[in-house]
Amino acid sequence: MINDARPVRTGRCLCGEVRFDLMASHKLFVSCQCRDCRHVSGGAPAAILVVDRRDLRLTAGEEQLGSFGVRAESGRLVERQFCATCGTQMFEILEMDPEIRLVKAGTLSDQDGLEVDVTVWQQSEPSWWASLATSDVFERHFSDDYHGRNPSKDAG
């Protein structure tokens, strides 16, 4: 068999040292609101593509991958992999299911056509999450004269 398979998607970390191909479509797109995912992201829920282990191919920077293991509430180990240079969260390996890999959707070069299938750990959603729906919105950075909703800044 000639190995001429082309990736369906490609991705990389922020600095570009770690690169990967996805050789098949994901099985599921999960938004995870759990405390651990929010903690490592700095606040946002994790955007996770569930893929078969064999369909994730590292094409550069494998030696750059750092790893941090955390026990989930289930007691099983969750290994979180990230670029040791730029800190981008990239993959997760689950003790519970070693045949799959979790790939962070934000690392994909092209995210067109992706739609979240399911949200999990909604009970861990922080109270401020709902305020996104009513927050002020700018298409890009906020304008220089924007003082937000903080009354202390409106006075001047």
Ligand SMILES: [Zn+2]
């Ligand atoms: Zn990087």
Ligand SMILES: [Zn+2]
């Ligand atoms: Zn999570």
